[in-house]
Amino acid sequence: MVKVDTIWSLLDEVCDPEVPVLSVVDLGIVREVRAGDDGPAGRPDGGEAIEIVITPTYSGCPAMDLIRSTIRMKLLEHGYSDVKLTTVLSPPWTTDWMSERGKEKLMQYGIAPPLPLQQVCHPAWFRREEAIACPYCHSYHTTLISEFGSTACKSLYRCEDCKEPFDYFKCH
């Protein structure tokens, strides 16, 4: 009998290739794990099947294909070969699903974690800027350099106190 908890802890070892400090579980893209009676129909030989439901961060995130195959490899290493990966789009991924532990790890890694509330990304809130704390010196004296950073999920800031540039994981 496959334990769903075991699968969750294995998934917690699968890292996001772009932000390797976060696991796919921290990121909140694993929505559901189904196994046993709740799982998909097993194989004719009695082997158990597992279904993992994932959701993409951004539509164009080029890491999704790699994440899918890394999940398969990780489970295969532990003897789970019958894995069905289902992708769902709705409800759409939000940074609210990122774990608190994930946000702390981001901060230590030098990426400002997403704010809990979506503050500016609405056409009615044009030209307003969010107050983002520098992950190095924690100053709020920071400036947005570009709304689009090294990956779709980040924007680029500069700290005016310690002068370091840093990534902000956008609230989404």
Next chain:
Amino acid sequence: MPLPAHIDYILHLADNALILGHRNSEWTGHGPILEQDIALSNIALDLIGQARYLYQHAAGMMGGDTTEDRLAYGRDAWDFRNCLLVEHQNGDWGVTILRQFLFSAWQFYFYKQLQRSRDRELAAIAEKSSKEVSYHLRWSGEWVIRLGDGTAESFSRMKNAVDQLWKFTGELFVPASFERLLIPEGIAVDVEAVRPLWEEKVGEVFADAGLEKPAVWMQSGGKEGRHTEQLGYLLAEMQFLQRAYPNCEW
């Protein structure tokens, strides 16, 4: 059996996203400064990602051996259902920015309404994409204001961009034959109802930018497969590999 109009509708939305995504990707490595090069490349990625969901949805409905790749790389210009605005050549940074802004403003209000479509997959794609489009709208709108309300040179370039592009905006609000069949079904968005929202947003940004909406004759045809010659050149480059080496993968 799905209605042929339903498939045309999904392809229309997919083609819009793919063609503008491809146009934006032509800037990758050529942006005026690194940050804006990255911004436009990110927008290109979002749009191509949205196009992939839509092509996958259409391919699923068409069945047989149809794939998203065949739909993107195996159709010719007259099969494409994108609006003329998105295929317009990049021109200078002002033209690219204005094209993105006019389209993002449309896509923003359009996707809001598409979330209520009876086609639940389309509704889910619209819900997902809406979040991304709000970034595109904000970014491109801010650039329109920065350039319009900038120097004499940047203003004259923006004015030139308006003169080049405005005639292609009318088509966004005129339902094509396939849309007219699907609006009563609750599948397609009534684009005429999107117009006042779009007009208001564009009006606000143009007012800040010191630009005026021209009153000109509107060119249409893209949604029915009648394109400008520019689409042919775009497809020749985008589809080259699949045409030279059909079904190749790497």
